[in-house]
Amino acid sequence: MIMKNNNLKTVGMEKGQLYETIISSLSANGRKNAAPIGVLCKSEEEVAVYIYQGSHTHKNISNSDYFVVNLTTNPLLLTECTLGDIPADYFYEFKGNPVLKENDAFFISRVIKKKELVHENELGSSPMTVFTAKVEEIVKNEDVVRPLNRGIYAVIESLIHFTRLEIGDFETRQNIYLKIKEMDRVARRVGSASEKKALQEILEAVHEKYKDLE
Amino acid sequence: MIMKNNNLKTVGMEKGQLYETIISSLSANGRKNAAPIGVLCKSEEEVAVYIYQGSHTHKNISNSDYFVVNLTTNPLLLTECTLGDIPADYFYEFKGNPVLKENDAFFISRVIKKKELVHENELGSSPMTVFTAKVEEIVKNEDVVRPLNRGIYAVIESLIHFTRLEIGDFETRQNIYLKIKEMDRVARRVGSASEKKALQEILEAVHEKYKDLE
Known part of the structure; x- marks a missing residue:
């Protein structure tokens, strides 16, 4: 089933909770990238992501102001995206955005706010950017989507x-x-x-x- | 929605996987008990549970040859059942079996095989019984049930x-x-x-x- 809308409730995401997803984004020279990233549901139509500066995802989102959140529970896909770069044929293009061919649902997010911060932990400090984004369009490939929350x-x-x-x-x-x-x-x-x-x-x-x- | 059948696929359980559930059972003198227990899906209509000897659940199942598997993702209910005994009014009776009032689905299981074994780990050895049981009836309270698998x-x-x-x-x-x-x-x-x-x-x-x- 394909159902289009922009309310995160339709993919089971609740305000205030953080979900494990795969974010896909496009570089300035057209290279598609995918990385496992936690997505915070800020409201029914807004998300926030905390991205390490220096990462491909950071560069791509800063450049295009767009990213795609892919929701999947496929353990091997999640693993491949973490361990290295995935092949170009894992993606297709949807209205100019790179989307994973395999997912239960995805949504196109447009950045509306950026904030820099430094994440401190026992191992040192890392500069990050918090991108707040508006959900522009949700596409569901499964009737029921179960976003991964720990x-x-x-x-x-x-x-x-x-x-x-x-x-x-x-x-x-x-x-x-x-x-x-x-x-x-x-x-x-x-x-x-x-x-x-x-x-x-x-x-x-x-x-x-x-x-x-x- | 209430839907009755005896195929574990209808509650999302897959052969070979173990799910976190709450098992309710009845003592010889009619006392209702609930405990969080892992349930192994053996086939579409069969489950197995490994129960420590000496536990209430063990005594009750040995005595009645019946137990109820409650599927829930309610964190507070899971917690209450682990930390202590839950109040009697958390249960209702379904065809002579104690069922949790709050669950996404439950099923009545009838023991068809018992096997004793000793579970060894770094902390010592504990005698257990493996009860294999036939699913007699599944009742779904939610359209989509998400059984908890780690x-x-x-x-x-x-x-x-x-x-x-x-x-x-x-x-x-x-x-x-x-x-x-x-x-x-x-x-x-x-x-x-x-x-x-x-x-x-x-x-x-x-x-x-x-x-x-x-």
Whole structure:
């Protein structure tokens, strides 16, 4: 089924959540690029992406002010796009934009705002640009699209970790606890309100039951 | 929509994959129990569950030869069932079986085979029973049911880890590598053929690019 519109709800994307997607973009000399990138749903018709400066995607979006968000759950396609450049014949052209032939849905996004920031983490600082974009057109290839969000998995992983806290010595339990805290960070960054709340409840239960962990 | 049948494909479950579910069961004295448990899809009409001996679920299934598989993506419900006993009013009775009021779909399973085994891991050994069961009736409450499978998540996490291998010292990278190997175990246990293949490709790329990791 092909259905065109510009409301992100039709592809299952909810405001405030971040989805794992493949972004395709075009270079100034016509070269098609695809990279796995998290896309934040800002509203029903707006997204934001945080892109490292120096990347192909950054150069292409800065140059054209357009990018395509491809939604797929194909593990091999996601892997190929991460490990290296994919062949040119994986793409086709849709109204001047490079689109992956294989996806469950895609949408054309037009940049309406740019903001520079520096992302700091334990390994150093990296300059990034936040591109806010308007959804111009959504094309669905599947009746039901399931955009990939890590929130519910962060909850599931944490619950599995929680049940394992009963066994093992202090060091083992401390390591498990750190994994739950990592999942809490994931949920807070990408998840829904109830996924964040679930993680809070899990952490409270851990603190109540295992007072030695920190 | 309520649709009754006994083919697991109608709730999105595929042969060979393991799904995170909530199993509800009834004790000999009529007490309803719910626990988060992985359910292996053996065929379109058969599942298998590995249950620790000594658990309520084990006692109930051994006693009644019946259990209910509830499919839900509600993070708070999954959390409540893991952290403790849920209130009696979370259940209703369906043909003598306890079913969660809130779920996207559920199915009644009748045990047709039991096998005892001992699960060995780094923390000791635990006796378990593998119950193989026939799906007697599926009830769908949602048009589209998305059963929770950790396979694609294992791929996504591994790809995120892979991109982080470029930065950091040896110890950091070694820790990241161990996380990818953990995700490989998850994919092999619960995932689809292409999710397993994706993990293989990721590990091959790691070995090729970072020969110091082991």
